Amino acid sequence: MNAVNLGCRLMLAMVFALAAVGKARGRRPFEDFIQTLANFGLPRTLAGAPLAAALILTEAASALLLLVGVWAGYVLALLLLVGFTLGIAWVLRREEKVACRCFGASNAPVSAAHLVRNGLLLIITLVGAVSHPAASGGLAVGMGVIAGTVGAMAGLFVTRWDDLVFLFRGPQSLAALSRTRRD
Numbered sequence: 647m648n649a650v651n652l653g654c655r656l657m658l659a660m661v662f663a664l665a666a667v668g669k670a671r672g673r674r675p676f677e678d679f680i681q682t683l684a685n686f687g688l689p690r691t692l693a694g695a696p697l698a699a700a701l702i703l704t705e706a707a708s709a710l711l712l713l714v715g716v717w718a719g720y721v722l723a724l725l726l727l728v729g730f731t732l733g734i735a736w737v738l739r740r741e742e743k744v745a746c747r748c749f750g751a752s753n754a755p756v757s758a759a760h761l762v763r764n765g766l767l768l769i770i771t772l773v774g775a776v777s778h779p780a781a782s783g784g785l786a787v788g789m790g791v792i793a794g795t796v797g798a799m800a801g802l803f804v805t806r807w808d809d810l811v812f813l814f815r816g817p818q819s820l821a822a823l824s825r826t827r828r829d
Contacts, residue, residue: 649789653797654774655712658723660801661767663709666702668749668805675747676702682747686733687740701726720775727771731764749805759815763804 669679676698683693683701704722711719730748734756737744743755 648777649793651774651777652790653793653800654770654777655715655719656794656797657770657801657804658767658774659709659712659719660798661709661804662705662712662723662726664801664805665749666705666709669698669705669747670702678745679747682745685742685744686737715778717775717778720771720778723771724768724775727764727768731761731768734760734764767804 669675676695679702680693680695680698683698684690686693688697704726708719708722708726711722713719737756738758738761745753746756746760748760
């Protein structure tokens, strides 16, 4: 295993595990996620509990597969990220204000910052996938600890993306944006 692969795997596993837990941690976050799928423009017949549950299970499966080092974890991560990124782009193109429920609780509206975040995650996925075949052999314990720590911390950092954007840009809640549009 190489350090790059380990860091990428742990970062993505952290992101997808926290995303799945955030959406499935209770009835309200799950219902909010279902509503977000509908707000993203999916037909009401499709954007229901079965799709929401399937996405959450796919996120959890990707996290688990990445942790055990299976190639399919990268494939699932790539499919999820491409789908989510296309959904965000679609919402932005329609100029609608939709809450980002990427990690369950955020009321931050989907913005270009979410495209940047997903773009970075797509790059990490591709770098990890490319380095995966080269990940044979041993990894020094010290290097493994550093790579694993950096990967896990980067994953936590990404899950707090809306908070980081808030620090740089200031608050932009859906309610405030709605009032601004009406005035």
